[in-house]
Amino acid sequence: MEIPELPTILLALIGFLASYLSMQCFTDPNSNTTASSTVQDRITRFTNPNFLLVNRIIVLAIGLIHALLILNPTTPNYLLCPKPSNLNLSLFTWTRHSSICLLLILIFAPLRLLAFAQLGENFTFKLDRPQNLVTSGVYAYVQHPSYTALAVVVSAHWMLFQRSDGVAGCWMSEAVARSQWWSLVGWGSVAGALSLVRKRVVDEERMLKETFGRQWEDWHRRTKRFVPGVI
Template identity: 45%
Template sequence: MPSIFSATLALCIATAGVLSGICMYPPHGPPPTRFRTDRIRFMTGAFPKLVTHICTVAFLYHALVTLYYPATATDAPVLSTICPYPHHLDANIVSWSPRTMLSLLTIFVGAIVRIAAYGGLGRNFTFELAAPDRLVTGGMYRFVQHPGYTGLGMVVAGGLGICYQWHSAAIACWMPDGLFYDLQWVAELGGLGVGVVGLSVLTIRVRDEERMLRERFGEEWEMWHRRTARFVPGIA
């Protein structure tokens, strides 16, 4: 029978997975008209929805494995059934540890910021680039210009600490010994590549958004842009 510690961690990880899914899934459908310059338009259709489903399943599966880890004599058959290679798991991400606590806290705080950004913009928050009907400067937008990206960045960073890595249950449990150890360097290199691409995409999108807002609102946007940070107050 799972312990209270593994059960609470599994519940927290499952909750984090659901919140991550909410933060990655478009809150509204495509706008009727789009801004003429949207250089990452190809990533705003089915792509985020597919990523959302994959990440949510990875979180929920990780939570299930966590529920039976570490396995007692009674739970060992269950764990070996749902996780054929449990010896690949990193105990720091399938049991309570400073790493899991920090990662979960980062996800929960990031989700609050991201969902607050959804609420602040309302139907103007779309993954496709479109000029809003008004410039929102209250709520989260009183302090930062792109709180949605700040929140999403925190959610992804927290996910990297638990589920989006080589030792996570979704990979470690199903990778045979030879492949698991031989391909680890490939995963690390791939993760670095994904990080570089992600930062590049973010930079492009922010520039396109700011160009759109400058053209749409002029001096009103310029004044707000000068007095607020882009992502983190007092830092960036």
């Protein structure tokens, strides 16, 4: 194997960094906190620590394999990619598509982590009544920045790392890799995740209104839910 050129090495490092940041988006910042006033919500099963752990392992493993394939996409180790003929090599080089996907992750994953930090102990994956209503920082402009960021990260990660002509294709037959079913499954999963976010937002806003009353109503009225000044 030839020594990769510097731009190739840089792409591999950035690709792995993007997957690491994506993994962090599924890491509960207060997983060790014992909630004293947990509110029942409709997506509790999807915030289970074991479910989240599996998601983090998958995301990081795919990112690592993707990074290694960038360094040698045409003749990879068989254990790394048994079906290299299924790979779309443009996903493993600097292209407009790969650059946009990586840029979106590198912008929005840190935004979600910033939302974690600014809520502090109030941010939990299981719906819980916060001690105070945070309306400063990024929350001065939008009510649910972490959900907006997560939606973008999940979509961008799928479009680059989880396509049937990407890492996932390494373990598919050619017929399956060339079919449309994987795309349908993938985008169906993304749509399902967005539906779960919508349910969480409804439950969360109901809880916040009950907890903070007029204070929440005033903040809710002067800010948008997901995109500042838009929606």
